[in-house]
Structures are given as C-alpha cells and as structure tokens.
Amino acid sequence: ATSGGGGGLGDLLGGLLGGGATGSAGTRSGGGNAGMAILATIAMAALKNWTDGRRAQAAMAPDTAGFAAPELESMTAPATEELVVRAMISAAKADGEVSEDEIQRIVGRVGADGLSEEEKQFLIAELRRPLDLAALVAEVPNEMVAAEIYAASLLAIQLDTPAEAAYLRQLAQALRLDGATLSRLHEITGATAI
Numbered sequence: 625a626t627s628g629g630g631g632g633l634g635d636l637l638g639g640l641l642g643g644g645a646t647g648s649a650g651t652r653s654g655g656g657n658a659g660m661a662i663l664a665t666i667a668m669a670a671l672k673n674w675t676d677g678r679r680a681q682a683a684m685a686p687d688t689a690g691f692a693a694p695e696l697e698s699m700t701a702p703a704t705e706e707l708v709v710r711a712m713i714s715a716a717k718a719d720g721e722v723s724e725d726e727i728q729r730i731v732g733r734v735g736a737d738g739l740s741e742e743e744k745q746f747l748i749a750e751l752r753r754p755l756d757l758a759a760l761v762a763e764v765p766n767e768m769v770a771a772e773i774y775a776a777s778l779l780a781i782q783l784d785t786p787a788e789a790a791y792l793r794q795l796a797q798a799l800r801l802d803g804a805t806l807s808r809l810h811e812i813t814g815a816t817a818i
Contacts, residue, residue: 712780718791770799778815
C-alpha cells in the first residue's frame, strides 16, 4: 500500500485521530503527518519514565541518553504508518468479530480521505486476513514503535470484551512494554485499564 504525509493511509490515520481537515479548496491539510505525530507523542509521553531512568544512567555513558535519531524517525516512517493501520485492524479482530463500529473507526473516512484503489484493497485484505499477532510484532523495529502500536490498538477498539482485554495483554507482552508504560498509554488514550 502506498502511504505518506500527503494522502492515503496517512490521511486515514489523520482522520481517525482527529487530524487532516479538508481546507477551503478541498485539499488535505496533512492529516497523515498529524495522525502519526499524535501517536508518536502518545508513545513518547508513555515512555517518559523509561527515558528518565536512562538519563540517570547517562552520567556514565552519555551516548545512551534519550532516544536515538533512528528510533525517532521510525515513529513516522511510511512502514510504521502501514504497521499502525495493521495493528488497529488486528485489535478490531481481537474479539473474533470486526464490528461495524470498529470498521467505521478504521475505514469510515475512506471516501473523505480519497484513498487510492490500492490502499482500499490493502485495507480490505487486512480486514479479511486472519489475526496473526506474531507476524505483526515481528515487524516492530523498536520500543518507541511498540508503544505507538499499542496506543493505536487502544484507539481502534472500545475495549469492552474480555477477548479484547486478553488480546491487549498478549500484545503488551509480545511488544515487551513495561507496566508503567502500559498504564500511561491507557491513561493518555482514556482507555480502560486492563
């Protein structure tokens, strides 16, 4: 699937997360970048306690303080954008059924966001694909993207079934996110604690 800040999957994310308003001339205003920036901000805020701990160790090794530039760049990369959409779809599948509400949360703005036929086919294929948590997690390049994936999963569902809660526990364990980060992600997104 194609993606990027100027349209496509990025605009889908922007619309889902409240970014990417249509301007007076009918052009998109960077929704994809806004959506990914929102997720990146959520992930970085949740990981703040972790980075504060790393800074304490930095007195001994300054090169390890904070996050490396590649980690930061990976949070808004096109591959991450696609991974985030896949994570949201996987979360919606967690209870064995993708409800109409969940479909609308994920693809409800397809018409407004002007996805290409290729991108629509990508979304349809992902919705039809069996849930495969191991394959999803295998593509996560670092802890920052892991937090971003978890946040996107929280935002995709209502978290109102035991199966969804169990899926999120499995996802958190597979992503190796610590309890403090998970608590913060739930708090920031307004999702029920599990």
